[in-house]
Amino acid sequence: MPATSLDTIVSLCKRRGFVFPSSSVYGGLGSTWDYGPLGVELKNNVKRAWWRSVVHERDDMEGLDAAILMNRLVWKYSGHEATFSDPMTDCRACKTRPRADHVFAAQKGRDPKGLPEINAAIEAKELVCPKCGSKDLTPARPFNLMFKTSVGAVDSGDDSGLVYMRPETAQGIYVNFGNVLDTMRRKLPFGIAQVGKAFRNEITPGNFTFRTREFEQMEIEYFVRPGEDEAAHEAWIAERQNWYLNLGMRRENLRVREQEKHELAHYAKRCVDLEYRFPMGWSELEGIANRTDYDLKAHSRSPENPDAVGELKYFDQELKKHLVPYVIEPSAGADRATLAFLCDAYEDALVKEPPAEENTRLRELVESFAKSVGRREGMAADVKQRLVSAAESIAAGLPGTLPQLIGLMEDSEAAAIEVMKKVRGVGEKIAEEHTRTVLHLHPRLAPLTVAVFPLKRNDARLVELARGLKRDIQRSGVRAVYDDTGAIGKLYRRQDEIGTPWCITVDFQSLDDQTVTVRDRDTMQQERLKITDLGPTIAARLT
Ligand code: ATP
Numbered sequence: 001m002p003a004t005s006l007d008t009i010v011s012l013c014k015r016r017g018f019v020f021p022s023s024s025v026y027g028g029l030g031s032t033w034d035y036g037p038l039g040v041e042l043k044n045n046v047k048r049a050w051w052r053s054v055v056h057e058r059d060d061m062e063g064l065d066a067a068i069l070m071n072r073l074v075w076k077y078s079g080h081e082a083t084f085s086d087p088m089t090d091c092r093a094c095k096t097r098p099r100a101d102h103v104f105a106a107q108k109g110r111d112p113k114g115l116p117e118i119n120a121a122i123e124a125k126e127l128v129c130p131k132c133g134s135k136d137l138t139p140a141r142p143f144n145l146m147f148k149t150s151v152g153a154v155d156s157g158d159d160s161g162l163v164y165m166r167p168e169t170a171q172g173i174y175v176n177f178g179n180v181l182d183t184m185r186r187k188l189p190f191g192i193a194q195v196g197k198a199f200r201n202e203i204t205p206g207n208f209t210f211r212t213r214e215f216e217q218m219e220i221e222y223f224v225r226p227g228e229d230e231a232a233h234e235a236w237i238a239e240r241q242n243w244y245l246n247l248g249m250r251r252e253n254l255r256v257r258e259q260e261k262h263e264l265a266h267y268a269k270r271c272v273d274l275e276y277r278f279p280m281g282w283s284e285l286e287g288i289a290n291r292t293d294y295d296l297k298a299h300s301r302s303p304e305n306p307d308a309v310g311e312l313k314y315f316d317q318e319l320k321k322h323l324v325p326y327v328i329e330p331s332a333g334a335d336r337a338t339l340a341f342l343c344d345a346y347e348d349a350l351v352k353e354p355p356a357e358e359n360t361r362l363r364e365l366v367e368s369f370a371k372s373v374g375r376r377e378g379m380a381a382d383v384k385q386r387l388v389s390a391a392e393s394i395a396a397g398l399p400g401t402l403p404q405l406i407g408l409m410e411d412s413e414a415a416a417i418e419v420m421k422k423v424r425g426v427g428e429k430i431a432e433e434h435t436r437t438v439l440h441l442h443p444r445l446a447p448l449t450v451a452v453f454p455l456k457r458n459d460a461r462l463v464e465l466a467r468g469l470k471r472d473i474q475r476s477g478v479r480a481v482y483d484d485t486g487a488i489g490k491l492y493r494r495q496d497e498i499g500t501p502w503c504i505t506v507d508f509q510s511l512d513d514q515t516v517t518v519r520d521r522d523t524m525q526q527e528r529l530k531i532t533d534l535g536p537t538i539a540a541r542l543t
Contacts, residue, residue: 002343002344002346002347003279003343003346003407004279004404004407005279005407005410005411006207006208006278006279006280006343007410007411007412008279008346008406008407008410009208009279009339009342009343009346010208011410012342012346012437012497013036013039013208013342016038016497016498017036017037017038017039018035018036018038018039018042018342018447018498019033019034019035019036019039019208019209020033020034020036021033021034022034030205031202031205031206031211031212031213032212032213032214033208033209033212037447038447038448038498039338039447041447041448041479042338042341042342042441042445042446042447043216043334043335043338045444045445045446045447046334046337046338046341046445047195047216047218047334049243049247049444049445050195050218050243050332050334050337051063051193051195053243054191054193054220054243054330055193060189060190060191061190061191061192061193061220062180062184062186062190062191062192062193063192063193063194064172064173064176064180064192064193064194065194065195065196066169066172066173066175066176066194066196067172068165068166068196068197068199069149069151069163069164069165069166070163070164070166070171070172070175071163072162072163072164073307074171074175074299075146075164075171076307077298077299077305077307077308078171078174078295078298078299079298080146080164080167080171081144081146083142084144084145084146084167085142085143085144085145086099086101086142086143086145086203087099087100087101087115087118087140087141087142087143088100088140088141088142088143088203089103089118089122089127089137089138089139089140089141090137090138091129091131091132091134091136091137092134092136092137092138093129093132093134093136094129094131094132094134096129096131096132097203098129098130098131099203099204100112100118100122100127100137100140101118101140102204103127103128103129103130103137104117104118104121104127106130107126107127107128108121108126108127111260111262111263113262115140115142118140119139119140122137122138122139122140123139143203144201145167145200145201145202145203146164146165146167146199146200146201147164147165147167147199147200147201147213148162148163148164148165149162149163149164149165150162150163151163165199166197166198166199167198167199167200168198168217168219168331169194169195169196169198169217169219170217170219170221170295170329170331171295172194172196173192173194173219173221174221174295174296174298174299174312174327175299175312176192177192177221177223177296177312178310178312180192181314187317188223188224188225188228188314188316188325189222189223189224189225189228189232189325190222190223191220191221191222191223191328192220192221192223193218193219193220194217194218194219194220195216195217195218195219195334196216196217197214197215197216197217198214198215198216198217199213199214199215200213200215201213207278207280207283208339209335209336209338209339210278210280210283210335210336210339212335215333215334215335215336216333216334216335217331217332217333217334218331218332218333218334218337219329219330219331219332220236220328220329220330220331221295221327221328221329222236222327222328222329222330223314223325223326223327224325224326224327224328225316225323225325225326226292226293226323226324226325226326228326229269229290229292229326229328230270230290232328233270233288233290233328236288236328236330237256237272237274237288239330240274240286240288240330240332241254241256241274244274244276244285244337244340247341247442247444247445248341248344248345248440248441248442248445249276249340249341249344250344252277253276253277253340253344254274254275254276254277254285255274255275255277255282256272256273256274256275257272257273257274257275257282258270258272259271259272259273265289265291267291267292267294267295268289268290268291268292269290269291269292270289270290271287271288271289271290272287272288273285273286273287273288274286274287274288276336276340276343276344278339278340278343279343284336285332285333285336285337285340286330286331286332286333286336286337287329287330287331288328288329288330288331289328289329289331290326290327290328290329291326291327291328291329292326292327293324293325293326293327294327295327296312296313296324296325296327297312297324299312300312300313300324312324341441341442341445342439342441345438345439345440345441345499346437346438346439347403347437347438347439347440348402348403348404348406348407348431348435348436348437348438349403349435349436349437349438350399350400350402350403350434350435351434351435351436351524352434353399353434354399354402354430354433354434358426358430359398359399359430361426362398362399362405362423362426362427362430363395363398365419365422365423365426365427366391366394366395366398366405366423366427367391367392367395368419369391369414369417369419369420369423370387370388370391370392370395372417372418372419373387373388373391373414373417374388376417383413387408387411387413387414387417390404390408391408394408399430399434402427402430402431402434402435403435405423405427405431406427406431406435406437408423409423409424409427409428409431436493436496436497437496437497438496438497438499438521438522439496439497439498439499440499440521440522441499441501443501443541443542444542445499446498446499446500446501447479447498447499447500448479448480448481448495448498448499448500449478449479449480449500449501449502449538449542450470450473450478450479450480450481450500450501450502450503450504450538451480451481451482451483451491451495451500451502451503451504452466452467452469452470452473452480452481452482452483452503452504452505452506453466453482453483453484453488453491453503453504453505453506454466454484454505454506455488455505455506455507455508457484457485461511462506462507462508462510462511463484465506465510465511466482466484466504466506467482469504469506469516469531469534470482472535473534473535473538476535476539478538478539478542488505491503492519492524495521496521499521500521501520501521501522501541502518502519502520502521502538502541503518503519503521504516504517504518504519504534505517505519510531514530514531514532515528515529515530515531516528516529516531516534517529518534518537
């Protein structure tokens with residue numbers, strides 16, 4: 001069963017060293033996260049797979065790594081200083097400050113057309129505070145999302161040293177358009193790719209790493225002749241979907257959503273979002289926009305921009321004239337993609353049936369949990385309904401529904417019910433012995449590719465052979481670890497939970513004939529391979 005709640009993924013990530021709450025020794029800093037030993041491997045693999053696909057495997061792309069701090073004028077002429085903001089309203093009754101466009105959308109059932117429409121609704125008392133229900137809301141005001149800092153040793157007290165932490169990597173690409181064009185002698189169409197940190201003072205961060213204030217983007221600006229933009233846009237939409245699918249994302253969890261006219265930025269001709277079905281619902285994974293010639297023109301010297309030193313344009317040899325290319329922008333998030341791959345790969349599966357009496361005891365407890373939720377007062381009706389129906393169907397289906405029970409045991413709302421403690425006391429032990437958690441990550445994304453175990457850790461010959469094997473595999477560039485801290489069954493389970501595709505066990509037969517068992521994470525099948533065949537076999541499976 002795949003993950004049905006983000007809590008399940010958060011719990012796995014903390015337990016197994018993928019992602020930790022940031023600054024936890026000081027109580028944390030809301031919505032900031034640190035990638036742990038396995039998380040950094042996974043996210044690096046996602047970024048590497050992206051780079052390989054959009055730079056190395058194409059003939060029309062170059063890479064770039066621009067600075068995070070840029071001249072403030074970049075953000076003035078890109079439009080971010082004036083318009084990169086969210087509309088906020090203050091509730092005079094409870095003093096909260098919700099996002100006015102979200103309040104409008106939730107209460108009117110559609111997105112607002114702009115600030116005037118939101119404010120008309122506030123003035124007509126058509127909107128209420130989502131926290132306390134009051135209609136006493138202030139007119140919505142724009143709140144800029146860029147983080148400010150200053151350069152230089154002296155704080156002059158004015159804005160002379162003001163710089164922004166970039167809120168997107170894209171502008172670094174536009175302002176380097178001429179540099180890349182000249183140095184790499186490129187002809188249209190061609191593109192520039194960049195991976196890097198971006199910062200936004202988001203009003204409502206949340207859903208784990210889905211929306212944070214510091215995150216990483218993977219952005220492409222693809223420059224084409226005007227007139228060739230629509231076909232290039234279509235090609236990138238297909239290309240980017242295939243990237244996710246080729247890395248194992250399930251087709252039913254990925255969809256393309258065409259942005260409606262009123263959602264489009266004023267300069268965008270068209271924009272589609274690739275959306276993933278996260279546990280909290282369909283949400284944006286990547287935006288692919290046709291931004292026309294807006295950005296290159298915005299950073300070119302003109303009556304509107306007297307600060308730019310020159311023009312960002314292209315001399316078309318065939319047409320014998322200068323033109324300003326159109327830009328197609330596939331803009332993805334490394335953190336969001338990583339989270340989506342994690343959610344997609346997650347599975348709790350029953351591997352063997354528990355004894356009948358244990359199963360009966362568990363069923364009775366889950367039934368009593370359902371009854372207890374049903375009797376509970378003061379619980380929101382939708383939560384009650386969700387928990388009761390989940391518990392009833394789990395109880396009826398045990399032991400086949402043990403994987404679903406794991407999800408329920410990790411549900412933060414279910415934890416508030418007293419009987420859940422008893423359910424967990426019995427359920428966790430049964431789940432531990434009879435189910436396994438697996439991350440079916442694509443081998444190229446998995447944090448570790450191979451784990452090597454000796455059958456007995458107190459046999460020096462097995463240990464030496466296993467350690468040597470690990471070193472040889474690692475030397476060939478494949479991420480491998482050695483582990484002898486438990487029985488083989490337990491070690492397999494640990495590796496399944498973090499998505500390691502192959503476990504290699506060195507046993508006594510290995511000493512005689514130089515063969516080992518290779519156990520496949522997904523099928524749990526074991527095969528015997530010659531040690532000399534391991535390298536080529538793993539390399540072939542990694543492609
Ligand atoms: P959203 O509507 O979800 O806020 P956006 O449309 O503002 O996203 P873009 O400006 O198009 O996002 O950024 C491109 C990509 O960068 C997004 O598709 C997403 O993957 C990623 N991204 C944007 N903001 C964040 C954030 N606060 N945290 C994590 N990733 C983000």
